[in-house]
Each structure stands twice: as structure tokens, then as C-alpha cells.
Amino acid sequence: MSYSFAAGPARLPDAVLAQARETLFSRGADGAAPVERPFSAPQFRAVLAQAQSRLRALLCLPEGYRILFLAGGAMHQFAMVPANLATPGGTVAYADSGYWAQRAMAEAARQCRVSVVARHGGTQALAAPDLQDWHLPPDCAYCHITPNETAEGIAYPGLPAVGDVPLVADCTSCLLTAPLPITRFGLVYAGAQKNLGIAGLTVVIIQEALLARSPASLASVASYRLQAQADSCVNTPPVAALLVTAMVLDWISAQGGLPAMADANQRKAATLYQAIDASQGFYRAPVAPGHRSPVNVRFGCANTALDTVFAAEAEDAGLHHLRGHPRIGGMRASLYNAMPQAGVDALVGFMAHFQRRYG
Numbered sequence: 340m341s342y343s344f345a346a347g348p349a350r351l352p353d354a355v356l357a358q359a360r361e362t363l364f365s366r367g368a369d370g371a372a373p374v375e376r377p378f379s380a381p382q383f384r385a386v387l388a389q390a391q392s393r394l395r396a397l398l399c400l401p402e403g404y405r406i407l408f409l410a411g412g413a414m415h416q417f418a419m420v421p422a423n424l425a426t427p428g429g430t431v432a433y434a435d436s437g438y439w440a441q442r443a444m445a446e447a448a449r450q451c452r453v454s455v456v457a458r459h460g461g462t463q464a465l466a467a468p469d470l471q472d473w474h475l476p477p478d479c480a481y482c483h484i485t486p487n488e489t490a491e492g493i494a495y496p497g498l499p500a501v502g503d504v505p506l507v508a509d510c511t512s513c514l515l516t517a518p519l520p521i522t523r524f525g526l527v528y529a530g531a532q533k534n535l536g537i538a539g540l541t542v543v544i545i546q547e548a549l550l551a552r553s554p555a556s557l558a559s560v561a562s563y564r565l566q567a568q569a570d571s572c573v574n575t576p577p578v579a580a581l582l583v584t585a586m587v588l589d590w591i592s593a594q595g596g597l598p599a600m601a602d603a604n605q606r607k608a609a610t611l612y613q614a615i616d617a618s619q620g621f622y623r624a625p626v627a628p629g630h631r632s633p634v635n636v637r638f639g640c641a642n643t644a645l646d647t648v649f650a651a652e653a654e655d656a657g658l659h660h661l662r663g664h665p666r667i668g669g670m671r672a673s674l675y676n677a678m679p680q681a682g683v684d685a686l687v688g689f690m691a692h693f694q695r696r697y698g
């Protein structure tokens with residue numbers, strides 16, 4: 340058995356992979372396979388509605404929020420969030436928690452004034468920004484955070500207090516991995532290719548009141564307001580990706596929803612972090628306990644020269660894509676919803692074997 344620990348695009352649940360293989364490309368009585376149907380067809384609209392109601396139920400999303408299924412990656416939202424929510428001449432607040440937060444704020448800075456309200460500890464960040472004392476500028480249109488930094492393997496231990504300022508979160512690597520206090524947020528977005536399906540689709544959950552902010556001059560495909568009015572169908576939506584996401588949402592519901600995802604993810608993460616911490620210093624997990632991501636576990640050999648050997652031998656043992664983010668180095672095991680406990684057990688078994696030979 341081999342396992343991919345890739346950070347994204349990442350493993351799909353086995354059942355979804357099988358269902359997609361069987362159904363997506365098989366023609367029905369109307370002469371069209373699901374990926375061939377027009378997006379105006381009742382069959383596609385039914386899937387869209389079902390995906391929305393499943394996601395709404397999973398997140399316990401109250402009235403007053405809209406769900407958008409948009410084309411493109413999370414980085415499209417790095418541009419769309421300021422384009423829709425920033426006020427002319429106003430300021431937006433960003434917390435610098437690491438690699439993806441920095442990319443989000445760099446994109447926002449192309450459009451408006453960015454105030455950095457919190458910072459992590461440097462390029463070898465060991466912890467999320469301190470949650471105390473965020474001084475938001477008086478004309479702040481929103482405050483943006485990245486609750487789970489995929490590259491550094493850092494997760495916030497809580498949420499900042501931002502008062503009436505809408506809190507915006509890039510939840511690309513953590514949406515649907517655990518229950519989320521959704522009403523604390525004005526907007527949440529996530530690229531699908533980690534926990535929600537395949538690349539090409541990004542989910543945006545937005546407070547209805549914020550839709551009024553989308554400027555009339557904004558391109559219609561990029562306008563949250565117009566996309567909400569058109570039920571995410573201003574133009575052809577990423578049909579295949581949406582069909583897969585609908586299957587993933589059904590799968591998560593059938594497993595017991597977000598509490599079940601959180602339990603399984605905590606168990607997998609505990610297995611791996613405990614193995615690292617019990618290795619008597621042979622392996623190290625550089626992120627501070629309490630800030631360690633349950634879904635992107637960053638680790639390495641204390642003797643960093645062994646990291647390359649580890650990654651190569653792990654591949655030979657069927658444990659793939661364990662190299663860390665190119666800017667960070669070391670190793671990273673992504674343990675999203677679809678990674679079974681057996682995959683983590685196999686990794687921990689390999690780590691013990693490797694340590695016996697090189698320790």
C-alpha cells in the first residue's frame with residue numbers, strides 16, 4: 340500500500356475516488372456524462388443545491404451567510420477579497436503568520452493600504468502570532484488571518500478579537516477538518532484541493548451584509564455580489580470540480596460530520612507528533628506545542644543531512660511527497676481528512692525503522 344502525504348492537490352477519500360471514476364464520465368439517458376452537461380441543466384443545478392445544503396449543515400451555517408462555489412484557486416481570493424471588501428482609500432489589516440499570509444497581503448497591497456497587525460517570529464517561525472493586542476486601524480475594512488499555515492505547519496490556537504471589523508480567513512488547508520465557529524467570521528475561503536475535492540474550485544462563505552460592498556465597476560466574474568445573485572453561475576462554473584466536491588461533502592456527512600473529522604485528525608496528528616517527540620531527539624518537530632497544525636505536520640531529522648536520505652527511502656517504502664515546502668525544507672506530512680490512520684501508522688513504522696538504521 341502506498342500513501343501520498345502531499346500538501347495539495349491531496350488525496351481524496353477512497354470512496355469518492357471510486358465514485359468519481361464510475362460516474363463522472365459515464366453518459367446518462369440524456370446522452371451526456373455529468374461533466375458534459377450544461378450548467379443550466381436541472382441535473383447540475385440539483386448537485387449545486389445539494390452541495391450548498393450539505394455544506395450549510397456541516398458548518399451549522401445560519402441564515403445571513405451565502406455560499407459561493409467559484410472558479411480558480413485560493414490565490415484568486417487573495418485578489419478578490421480586497422477588490423470586493425476594501426473601501427476606497429481605506430486600510431485593510433493582515434496578520435503575518437507565515438508564507439501564505441505573506442502572499443495574501445502582498446496581493447492586497449497591490450490594491451490598497453495594508454496594515455500588518457500581528458507577526459510570527461521570523462522565517463523559521465515556531466508559533467502563530469500572539470493573539471493579544473491587535474491594534475486595528477480606525478478605517479479598517481477587514482482583518483485577514485490564515486488559521487492554518489500549510490507551509491510552516493502552524494495553526495492558531497484561537498481567534499483574535501477584532502470587534503466589529505469583519506474577520507476574513509484563508510481556511511484553504513483547514514476548512515472541514517474540524518468544527519468552525521463560523522459566526523465569528525465575515526468571510527471564509529478555501530481552495531478545494533486539500534479537504535474539499537480537486538483543484539479548480541474555491542469555496543467562499545460570506546456574510547450577506549458584505550455583498551453590498553462589491554463595487555459596481557468590478558468584473559462580474561470577480562464580484563461576490565453578482566456571483567451570489569447568479570448562484571455562482573455568472574459564467575460556466577468548474578463543473579467537474581464541483582461534482583467531486585459534492586461527493587466529498589456527502590462522504591464527510593456519512594462519516595459523522597466535522598466532529599468525526601476532528602477526532603480522526605487529532606488521532607492521526609497525535610500518533611505522528613508523539614512518535615517524533617519520543618524519538619529521543621533523532622527527529623524534531625520545530626513548531627511549538629499548542630501551535631502545531633493537526634493537518635500539516637512539519638518535522639525533520641536532527642541531523643539535517645539525513646533529510647534527503649529519509650525522503651528518498653520513504654518513497655521507496657511507498658510513502659510519497661513528504662518533502663517540506665521548498666522555502667521551508669525538512670519534511671511535511673499532510674494528514675487531511677482523506678488520510679486514513681493506516682497511512683500515519685505506516686509512516687511512523689517507517690520512521691522507527693529508519694531511526695534504527697541511522698540513529
Ligand SMILES: Cc1ncc(COP(=O)(O)O)c(C=O)c1O
Pocket residue numbers: 346347411412413414415439485487488489490509510511512530
Ligand atoms: C493556506 C493556503 N492559501 C492559499 C494557497 C494557494 O492556493 P491555490 O494554489 O489554490 O491558489 C494554498 C496552497 O497550498 C494554501 O495552503
